[in-house]
Amino acid sequence: MDLRIQGPGPAAPFLSAQDLFETECDLSLPVYVHLRDDPDERTWAAHQDDRHVLNISRQAASSAMARELALHEFAHMARHEQDHPSHVQSTEEVLYLALAGQRVEQYKLSHCYQIANHMKDIYADDITLSVGPGEKLLAFLESSLATALRDRPETPPGSSPGVERLSPAADPDITAVNAAFALALAERHDLLDADHRLYDLAHAAAMDAPQIDFEAFRRRFRELSQDPDPSTYRQVLVETTRSYVGEGTRAAD
Known part of the structure; x- marks a missing residue:
């Protein structure tokens, strides 16, 4: 799984989520994590032909739920690749x-x-x-x-x-x-x-x-x-x- 974090902010929750995710699953496309300034920006994933994009505010990325939010979005990406x-x-x-x-x-x-x-x-x-x-x-x-x-x-x-x-x-x-x-x-x-x-x-x-x-x-x-x-x-x-x-x-x- 190719994880690419864009912008300043905490990387640990995403790396930890990646470690957990890879115990059972993998993704073919790279994941670009975009850390947003807007604290009200909802965590959401987008899917493109050559990548997945995880959008998340820096506030959410620093929260106690950050790893779980990332893991949840990785799972959505996996379901998308599976054509579920x-x-x-x-x-x-x-x-x-x-x-x-x-x-x-x-x-x-x-x-x-x-x-x-x-x-x-x-x-x-x-x-x-x-x-x-x-x-x-x-x-x-x-x-x-x-x-x-x-x-x-x-x-x-x-x-x-x-x-x-x-x-x-x-x-x-x-x-x-x-x-x-x-x-x-x-x-x-x-x-x-x-x-x-x-x-x-x-x-x-x-x-x-x-x-x-x-x-x-x-x-x-x-x-x-x-x-x-x-x-x-x-x-x-x-x-x-x-x-x-x-x-x-x-x-x-």
């Missing part, structure tokens, strides 16, 4: 197949892209968690869900007295799906004890969105086939998209 259906299937094509004839609000479409990305992440993390420990990832999932679920419950506008929403700031539909993803990923890799706090957080998210079949999304994510053929993967993603848009109360027909 989750990483070469066009999301736009799936949305066209799933939502033809419907009018769907823009924010709901963005949620559908997020669901497709969850599936990509599951397949990437099948690699990530085969080469590295899962403790930091589990802590990250817990923290992210806890952030979406505000500490102070409040009553949604128009609700009957005594009806509380546990996640007032976040959209409850996609928060419930995000919770299903987090729980499914952790269960897929046996990261959880039966009394882990993630179960309580996920339950709170599910209670906030009764129109979302939380258990169905959890099952879909957890039981994704390890090596699907392109047609099967496309159909699963189409069905999952239809399920989300159909179940959400604010989707327009």
Whole structure:
């Protein structure tokens, strides 16, 4: 694996991630790591004909999660080189197949892209968690869900007295799906004890969105086939998209 770090910044997390990654996998194309000044720059990977590019802020590269972030992106690169259906299937094509004839609000479409990305992440993390420990990832999932679920419950506008929403700031539909993803990923890799706090957080998210079949999304994510053929993967993603848009109360027909 040819790793090339561009710009001043810490190199150790990327080299450590490379060492872990190479215990099970390799990449044919070189990886260019671009360290960005913008602290809000999200970590993301791009794929070109002659290279992979990992973009990451210097702040993220100096964080406690830096090695795990790099390892996760290396896994996405590996899936791309494998032509894995989750990483070469066009999301736009799936949305066209799933939502033809419907009018769907823009924010709901963005949620559908997020669901497709969850599936990509599951397949990437099948690699990530085969080469590295899962403790930091589990802590990250817990923290992210806890952030979406505000500490102070409040009553949604128009609700009957005594009806509380546990996640007032976040959209409850996609928060419930995000919770299903987090729980499914952790269960897929046996990261959880039966009394882990993630179960309580996920339950709170599910209670906030009764129109979302939380258990169905959890099952879909957890039981994704390890090596699907392109047609099967496309159909699963189409069905999952239809399920989300159909179940959400604010989707327009």
